[in-house]
Amino acid sequence: MKKNKKGFVLFKRKYLCIPYGLFLVLFIIIPILIIAYYAFSDDTGALSLNALVGFFTSWSKVNVLFTSVFIALQTTLLCLLIGYPLAYFLADKKVNKNAVLITLFVAPMWINFVLRTGATRDLLTWMGINGGNAPYLATLIGMVQNYLPFVILPLYTTMLKLDKSQIEAAADLGANPFQVFYKSILPQSVPGIVSAFTMTFMPTMSSYVISDTLSEGKITLFGNYIYLDFANNLWHDGSFMAMIMLVIIGLTMFLTRNSGKEEREGGASW
Amino acid sequence: MTNLFLSLSMFISLVGVTGFKEAPKxxxxxxxxxxxxxxxxxxxxxxxxxxxxxxxxxxxxxxxxxxxxxxxxxxxxxxxxxxxxxxxxxxxxxxxxxxxxxxxxxxxxxxxxxxxxxxxxxxxxxxxxxxxxxxxxxxxxxxxxxxxxxxxxxxxxxxxxxxxxxxxxxxxWGTLGLLFDPEYGDRDADQTIYDMQDWSVLWNADYKGISSIKDSVRDTYAIGLLYTLNDDFEENGQTVEGFETLLNKYQEGIYSAEEYNQKFSDLFNRCDNATLDKVRKSLTKLKGNVFGMEVDSGKQDIVTGKIGINFAWSGDAVYSMDQAEEERELELCYSIPRTGSNIWMDAWxxxxxxxxxxxxxxxxxxxxxxxSIPEYTAQNMDYTGYTPFTAGNDILELTREWYDYRYDEETEEFDDRQYSEEEMEELGLQKVDLSYFFSGTLTDDYAEDENACIFYSDSYLPYTYESESGEILTNECVGRQFFCQFPDEEVLTRCAVMRDFGSQNDTVLKMWEKFKSDALPVWAIVLFVVEIVGGALLITYFFAINRIKKNLRNKRNESLGKK
CATH class of the missing domain: 3.40.190.10 (Periplasmic binding protein-like II)
Known part of the structure; x- marks a missing residue:
């Protein structure tokens, strides 16, 4: 360590990273290594591929994976469908003066989501939709309600940066409203869509409280399954599924990052 | 000084250790x-x-x-x-x-x-x-x-x-049973109470979407077993007696109570692969007929009226009954179906x-x-609603205070008398003998009183009513709080402990995983496929358009360059 003349340690800007570095190693890297260890070992601690073979030969586990992807995809699409036009209007200064409205839309995030889900369950039961008669619908409603703010926010920030003159030019040059939308507005908002997609798709895959509460335990998502294994002392199987989850999340991030880059660079060519 | 202190403490601890070794008692x-x-x-x-x-x-x-x-x-x-x-x-x-x-x-x-x-x-x-x-x-x-x-x-x-x-x-300790609201959804209370004496009521389409079962392997497996193995079945060319036959033979006197309980226990503890498969199939059917699966929300849901039947642990049932009376003046009942159930015990x-x-x-x-000091056990019993292992004078007195007809709540006095058959009929009382629970633990006056363990209650089994066709129908296994906490000896004969699955543990868990993970319904698969194919087509379309445009632009640029 360098010291100045008075003997004080010279402060460097990179030292600011030390707290986070420690955090990263202790609470992210080491736990992941432990999961990896459990995923590829057996009860005696020896290297073993039992969990891997078990996963891919078990129809029920693959089934749960499909169900999770299905629910996650529906949630994401529904959120985008609802959130996209909403974000567009909220980004309009005439509608959303002082940005009060956007705050209102994000406000549900201030309440703990477990409490919120409990309240949603009561509300849905009162409306006649419950895990007993419509587990998928109830779960989807809960998921969309929970993840909508995560879609609105990134879309809203993108919409704020829309190039208004380009849209006007398109209209001036004879594009009808539909053409204006898909030739100018949509391409410009692709980065927002991509980040909204990642922010909804991945957490939905691993969530389990919402589906458990609203489908009354009838829909089992990947997160529930991992929990089930751990609760029954099947640590190796559980860890392996956690690894699968990691891989899927990593894959999604990788894919969306690449496509996002491409769109941003070549966006104007649409 | 510090050194002196250290060595002193070391000396003391050494003495302590050696002293301990010399006197292990x-x-x-x-x-x-x-x-x-x-x-x-x-x-x-x-x-x-x-x-x-x-x-x-x-x-x-x-x-x-x-x-x-x-x-x-x-x-x-x-x-x-x-x-x-x-x-x-x-x-x-x-x-x-x-x-x-x-x-x-x-x-x-x-x-x-x-x-x-x-x-x-x-x-x-x-x-x-x-x-x-x-x-x-x-x-x-x-x-x-x-x-x-x-x-x-x-x-x-x-x-x-x-x-x-x-x-x-x-x-x-306690039992597993069905906690239900007899009048749920304007049902005929008599008929409902009568129906609750069979586990098959959970599979019954008349009660579709109003019952909840446990989201835990062992409890739900237990009802699966009791339902699936109810009738006689063939195994390796031999007929195995189902729960129904066992009960009938016991009631006819062919089996003694011990024999019956032993046979019941053996059947109840089956977890071989063939049985697991059969049970899973009936559980999958059950899943479509119930409201849902829970581990802790059920005891509240039946109070608020979200569900009408809750497969419950006896202590939770007592809790729900108390709550329902307090909040909605609703009288819930608890039934331990006649073909038997699980008795469980928690121990330190x-x-x-x-x-x-x-x-x-x-x-x-x-x-x-x-x-185990009754004074303290009573507090536990009052607070949790579960039945303690501890009997003894204090618990006997507490039970009388809570449930016995002869206890006068206003004067806080207990009238120690016995009723004749006629009086019981007139007052609508049942005589409950709990000597199996209390005997041997009572002292002083209670130990000498041979009627100490006799209780009189107006909400204990059996429940009898006359149907529209004039038939007399009886459910002998239903009651309220008293029955939940202290089932009679007859019920214990029909209950067994479910042992650890041992080496079959993993197989049972596999069965449970399979049960938990349904395949997607057809509409969902169709939607899923349409979305994926649609998405893929859309992406290829845009890529193709981009490529074509790029080619056109390049050509244009080239031709411009030539000029």
Whole structure:
């Protein structure tokens, strides 16, 4: 360590990273290594591929994976469908003066989501939709309600940066409203869509409280399954599924990052 | 100075150790000598399972753990304190103990989990005898303690057969049954109560979407078994008697009570692959007929009216009944279907940990003995709604106070009389004999009174009514709080302990995983495929358009360049 003349340690800007570095190693890297260890070992601690073979030969586990992807995809699409036009209007200064409205839309995030889900369950039961008669619908409603703010926010920030003159030019040059939308507005908002997609798709895959509460335990998502294994002392199987989850999340991030880059660079060519 | 102090303390500790070695019977020392150092007793239990002070009531007694500290202090354990931890299931208890056996001095799992702990060599035996736990030995119900003590497991390391009588001190016990609202959704109450005497009611389409079952393997597997193996079935060319036949033969007197219970228990503990497969199929059917699966929301949902039938543990049933009366003036009933059910027991045991001191063990045993003092047990029973192992005078009096018709709530007096058959009919009373629970634990006047264990209640079984066609229909296994907490001896004959699945454990879990993971419904698969194919087409379309445009632009640029 360098010291100045008075003997004080010279402060460097990179030292600011030390707290986070420690955090990263202790609470992210080491736990992941432990999961990896459990995923590829057996009860005696020896290297073993039992969990891997078990996963891919078990129809029920693959089934749960499909169900999770299905629910996650529906949630994401529904959120985008609802959130996209909403974000567009909220980004309009005439509608959303002082940005009060956007705050209102994000406000549900201030309440703990477990409490919120409990309240949603009561509300849905009162409306006649419950895990007993419509587990998928109830779960989807809960998921969309929970993840909508995560879609609105990134879309809203993108919409704020829309190039208004380009849209006007398109209209001036004879594009009808539909053409204006898909030739100018949509391409410009692709980065927002991509980040909204990642922010909804991945957490939905691993969530389990919402589906458990609203489908009354009838829909089992990947997160529930991992929990089930751990609760029954099947640590190796559980860890392996956690690894699968990691891989899927990593894959999604990788894919969306690449496509996002491409769109941003070549966006104007649409 | 510091050095002197260090060597002095080392000397003392050495003396301590050698002294300890020479006199292994530290137990014979008086408590004061052992307990003068500071000691912490660390307990692990499931949530809401011990008396805790209601903070809004200033006159309420302190938490039971606090009361124990006082109790121990009076006996000379001047510096003892209790740390009370909770978890949610016996399975997570097993995890905790496996990870760090030294973290807890006592844990309170269920019967099957104690077996599993013994198999994994994770428990130490305790001194469950007259000398160390006089209150437990004197007050624990003979019958229930007998059931617990007889359970055995083979230690996987030493190959020894261990009986739970050396390892477990009974805490609470109860049954599994159906808690229901007889008039739910404008149903005919008489008919509903009559229907509840069979497990098949859960599969019955008339009750579709109003019942909840447990989201836990063992409990739901139990009802699956009771439903699936109800009728006789073929196995290896031989006919095996189902639950229905066993019951009939017992009622006809072909089987004695013991024989019946033994056969019932054997059938109830089946978990071979063929049975598992059959049970899974009926459970999958069940899944479509129920409202949902829960582990803790059910006891509240039946009170608020979200569901009409809840497959419940007896203690939770008592809780729900009390709540329903208070909040909605609703009278819920509890039925233990006639073909039998599960009796379970929770007991305290000590995780194996070599470094635990003798003094610590003694304190733990003192705590278990303390729990069996009827005065304190009564608080637990009142708070949790579950039935304790402890019987004895105080519990008898409390039971009379709560449930007996002869107890006058206004004058707080008990009229010790017997009713004749005519009087009972006139007042609509049933005679309940609980001597199986109390006998042997009563003292003084109660011990001499041969009618001490006879109760009179107006809400105990059987339930009889006349149907529209004039038929007299009876359900002999339904009741309210009293029945939940103290089923009669007849019910116990029809109940069995569900043992640890042992080597079949993984297979049972596989079955459960399969049951939990339904394939997507057809509409979902269609939607899924359409979306994926649509998305893929859209992406290819845009890529193609881009490519074509790029080519065109390049050509244009080239031609421009040529000019």
């Amino acid at each position: 530290v137990r014979n020392l008086s408590p004061r000598q052992i307990g003068s150092g500071s000691q912490t007793l660390r307990l692990l239990n499931v949530e809401d399972y011990i008396y805790e002070k209601d903070e809004s009531d200033p006159e309420a007694a302190e938490n039971l753990t606090k009361q124990f500290e006082e109790y121990a202090k009076e006996l000379g354990y001047t510096n003892c304190s209790v740390e009370y931890y909770t978890t949610d299931t016996p399975e997570s208890m097993f995890n905790e103990v496996k990870l760090s056996p030294g973290n807890y001095d006592l844990i309170c799992p269920s019967d099957y989990m104690i077996q599993k702990l013994i198999v994994n060599d994770m428990l130490s035996p305790m001194h469950i005898d007259e000398e160390h736990m006089p209150n437990y030995i004197a007050n624990a119900s003979r019958t229930i303690k007998g059931l617990l003590d007889a359970i055995s497991a083979v230690n996987g390391k030493t190959n020894e057969t261990c009986y739970l009588k050396d390892y477990a001190v009974g805490y609470m 045991c000590m995780p194996k940990y070599a470094q635990r001191s003798e003094a610590q063990v003694e304190l733990a045993e003192l705590f278990l003995d303390f729990l």
